[in-house]
Amino acid sequence: MPKTNVSGTWKTGVHWTNVGGVWKQCLTWTNVGGVWKPEYKTLGTLAYGDKVYIQINTTYHPFLVIGKGNHGTGMTTLLLKDYAGYTTYSVYRSSPAAQYEGGTLDTAMNTTFYGKIAAAHQALLQTVNISVYTTANGYYTIARKVFALSEAETGCTAAAYAEGTRCGYFDSAGDGANSKRNSFYDGGTAKSWWTRTWLSSSSARQVNSSGYLGSQSQSGSTSMHRAAIVITDSQRISETPDGSGVYSFVT
Structure with missing residues (x-):
């Protein structure tokens, strides 16, 4: 995170301004009826494809802005931009067959990955209801803070199951x-990644390295x-991105 020397004290972040003799962090201050009020930049002002950092373990990783209102009014959905040395996972546990809830992928997201996020950023995550489908239960919702997207949310117009709606970042390109x-890379190599959508008792939907929606055995890794x-x-972010074009949360 960048630091700025403010009157001899190093403070985290940028855009520190002396307002009436007091150092305050904000790019723009407006005098309203004799009271100085900040004009902060917030997450909701970012466009699809803009990036913001989330701290995972000791490293800051960019997440893409992919959805607005998909998972609740006044909410922004973010997606990990790049593979960062994380383990591959079999997508679902085999019993009950092809079920996201409680399966390996669900646990990897909402427990393992969540545990890697720094406490200050964990506190920003909202618990939201996501739609899942199984032949046994039909459509139902589960509450999660970290989750895998469904095929419908990735822009598949011919999705087998309507688990949520297309996030605005993705074009309506069907399965093509x-x-x-396919903007998910390990260095310069595109990687395939799982959705939470199952197709049968033995296979589940994944996005391959070319951006096609395909399928793989649920025990594949x-x-x-x-x-x-x-x-x-409304969550406050830095007024400008860093040299890599990524914004930071102000917590």
């Missing part, structure tokens, strides 16, 4: 190649987990 879906999270639009 989509450059935005060649696809990565790609975490989605939801944060309120």
Whole structure:
């Protein structure tokens, strides 16, 4: 995180301004009836494809803005931009057959990955209801802070199951190649990643390295987990991105 020397004291972040003799962090201050009020930049002002950092273990990783209102009014959905050395996972446990809830992928997201997020950023994550489908239970919702996207949320217009709605970042490209879906890299190599959508008792939907929506055995372990999270639009962020084009949360 950047630091700024403010009157001899190093403070985290940028845009520290002396307002009436007091150092305050904000790019713009407006005098309203004799009272100085900050004009903060917030997460909800970002466009699809903009990036913001989330601290995972000791490293800050960019997440893409992919959805607005998909998982609640006044909420922004973010998706991990790049693979960052995380383990591959079999997508579902085999019993009950092809079920996201409580399966390996669900646990990897909402327990393992969540536990890697720094406490200050964990506090920003909203618990949201996501739609899942099984032949045994039909459609129902489960509450999660970290989750895998469904095939419908990735822009599949021919989705087998309507688990949520398309996030605005993704084009409506059906099952075909989509450059935005394959924007998940390990260095310079595109990686395939799991959705939470199951197709049968033995297979589940994944996005391959070309951005196509395909399928793989539910016990396969060649696809990565790609975490989605939801944060309120009103959450304050840095006034400008860093040199890599990524914003930071101000907590």
